[in-house]
Amino acid sequence: MEPLKHECGVAMIRLLKPLEYYREKYGTWMYGLNKLYLLMEKQHNRGQEGAGLACVKLEANPGEEYMFRERALGSGAITEIFGNVQGNFKDLTPEQLNDAEYAKKYLPFAGEVYMGHLRYSTTGKSGISYVHPFLRRNNWRAKNLALCGNFNMTNVDEIFARITADGQHPRKYADTYIMLEQVGHRLDREVERLYVQCEAEGLKGVDITHAIEERIDLANVLKTSSKEWDGGYVICGMTGSGESFAVRDPWGIRPAFWYMDDEIMVLASERPVIQTALNVPVESINELQPGQAILLNKAGKMRLAQINRAKEKKACSFERIYFSRGSDMDIYKERKLLGEKLVNPILKAIDYEVEHTVFSFIPNTAEVAFYGMLEGFDNYLNELKVRKIEELGHNPGHEELEKILSWRIRSEKVAIKDIKLRTFIAEGNSRNDLAAHVYDITYGSLVPHVDNLVIIDDSIVRGTTLKQSIISILDRLNPKKIVIVSSSPQVRYPDYYGIDMASMDQFIAFKAAIELLKERDMKDVIARAYHKSKNQTGLPKEQMVNYVKEIYAPFTNEEIAAKMVELLTPKGTRAKVEIVYQTLDGLHEACPSHTGDWYFSGDYPTPGGVKLVNQAFIDYIEKIYQF
Incomplete structure (x- = not known):
């Protein structure tokens, strides 16, 4: 999305x-x-x-x-x-x-x-x-x-300071250039070590060159250059x-x-x-x-x-949910299982009205999770059919059986990605109006005012597209209720290992938690988390604690999701809207070998991640509030 x-x-x-x-x-x-x-x-x-x-x-x-x-x-x-x-x-x-x-x-x-x-x-x-x-x-x-x-890399500043103190001069202050300089410097030392060795053996000229190339050991180079890399x-x-x-x-x-x-x-x-x-x-x-x-x-x-x-x-779980191609044998199974594990919370959200619910997905990466969700509902419906038939007794009538066996899970392609927005229009209202048309809908795909609409996505990070486009366009179908389902848990924390989400104010989950704290007169929680974060800025990163977790601690996942709905539902939306999220347990059951979940849990695998999340929180608070 x-x-x-x-x-x-x-x-x-x-x-x-x-x-x-x-x-x-x-x-x-x-x-x-x-x-x-x-x-x-x-x-x-x-x-x-x-x-x-x-x-x-x-x-x-x-x-x-x-x-x-x-x-x-x-x-x-x-x-x-x-x-x-x-x-x-x-x-x-x-x-x-x-x-x-x-x-x-x-x-x-x-x-x-x-x-x-x-x-x-x-x-x-x-x-x-x-x-x-x-x-x-x-x-x-x-x-x-x-x-x-x-x-x-999370500790570019530390590495840059150390290698410049050693006399090296990277061409740019960027992690790739710094790593190039580090590996290159150790490669130079390895070649020079071998040169001295070969010269002592009496080798000369091109013979030295060939001997160095035959003996060079890149393991030495990598061990000495990569030992400080955090990321x-x-x-x-x-x-x-x-x-x-x-x-x-x-x-x-x-x-x-x-x-x-x-x-x-x-x-x-x-x-x-x-x-x-x-x-x-x-x-x-x-x-x-x-x-x-x-x-x-x-x-x-x-x-x-x-x-x-x-x-x-701590292999990255987002690789399994979103980034890697779904054609991998194991990733395909994992994404299906992520969808299947959402059946019970979805049933609760639609008040068990399966007969009056249409299921769909937001193109395209959520499609595999959608198939898993459908399989889960098929299994649920089969169990329901068995129970209903058993309730009929030993001699059910043909029509009674036919009615029960005709129950189907209704799936449709409801949302269609229609255009790629260009940025040549600068005026805000015009851009927002265009944004509302990024997706189109299949008209007539549900019964107005009777059917619920369940639509699954792989993740909801910022929520911008939901607010600007998707909820409004789905509401045109006049569903009784719109249930947006995320096959991944709530994204609450920045990533510092290769995904473009590094500032706190990007996350709709964080905004929702902050709003709840303000509404419930709990601003002291924000202040305490800020001061704890600020007080550890001078500590070695290995001793730091992620105090941003305290922002979420007073609330259940459901409370935060409900506040998200308030923040993301456009004015004038007629249908009731609910957001259902995958649980952390569900994620780990579906992707058991990829336990890296720091963007959901705040449990960063490296000290550099903890250092940067605290700094991101400090930056956000100092920009918004005065403590």
Whole structure:
């Protein structure tokens, strides 16, 4: 309903055979490049503000370029970057284009190591200079570094202060540049360590270069550079000499999956894209574990290394509810179960009038949860039918049976996403009027003033679209009652690990709780939470407590949901409106392996998250109130 942006998607490919092998077996030396395109296109849901790719060509001679990069902005960035890459080949003869040896020697992007990135900005920083991969250039092949990632760091300020105190000078105050500088600095030290070692062994000139590239250990580099990182991340990188890696945060917040056979190693943010791109079974795909890295050296030998000690796993549950594609086998089941677990609270909301209720969903990510909800209601109706038949006795009449067996759950496609609003109209009232028409309805899909309308969405964060458009447009059908259902719990807290919700006043749940405190003359709760938060600002982040929880503590979920209805229901709405939310227990039962729920519960997995939520609350209070 309200699209959340999420940073980001990654894809890596390491070819393990010479390019000629792929030309002979698959008809083209561009096998790796084509697979990277597929992996990125199948993950376009993860980033539509920009995209980039990088490539390393192994065994290039001195004076020949061996590291290539292409980046573009906008929703068509994937098409643009691959179009630009293909533009390098447009003047070739068919013989040249088909010649793997010629490509290897002369053509850009004809390499063995590839890395792709899809970007959604969650920091407000945009422009081509913020599009991954980032490059750190050097005359030593082994010191060249390309880096990209799906991440957000919570302690950029601390890291920036420390590395500048050490004499480093990042080009920009942004987490990606700072991480590039950190990893690059440790890579320099690793190369220099090996140089001294090789020189002591009597090696000289190009022999030293080759020996360094054969011995370099990126696990050392990652252990020393990532130990301070607080946040959710999957960071991918490759060096000019052909080493490549991907490392996951110790809490397992951001996802990564990999596959390897004797021809190729592939890594991506989502599992089904690897299945589709390579046509391999789900059982052959591995999940990168918390704190773990997958490392491939110049020769293509792979090893897994534990870079940081794994913490309690807090994999992001929003990945399952919303961000990842629903084509993953487990995600599909989980989303259906999220819908099924809402049956009882929905029954209560419609006063058990199933016969006079139409069920629908808000396009498109809630569709799978909608199917689960329907299955749950089918099961409920079947139990009801059995009870009614048993009440008829041993010899029920044909008409009595027919009447009971004809009961159906009524589902319709009620809401239709009709237009994409453009921002060329600046005047407020005109924009609001346009916003009210983002969705359209299917007229005649319910019986006016008789039927309830239940409509499911995957999340309600800000509530803006509900207020500006959806409730008003649904009310035109004249339902007796509108029940908006969220397959996820109430979003109450900011995210600092890669979702674009960082300030308190974005959340309709927070606004509702504040309004309830004011209405019930409980402003002292706000004051106490503020002062407790303010008093710990000088403490180390590891000692901080999330006092924002005290804002919600006096109220039940139902009380907050009822206040939300008041805040979101437009004037003149004729139908009664109710909002039904998933419970935290229901979420954990549906998604047992993804327990990261800090945006719902306030239980941040890292100290940096606790520090930032307190600061967000302090900023909000100091902007609104005077204490």
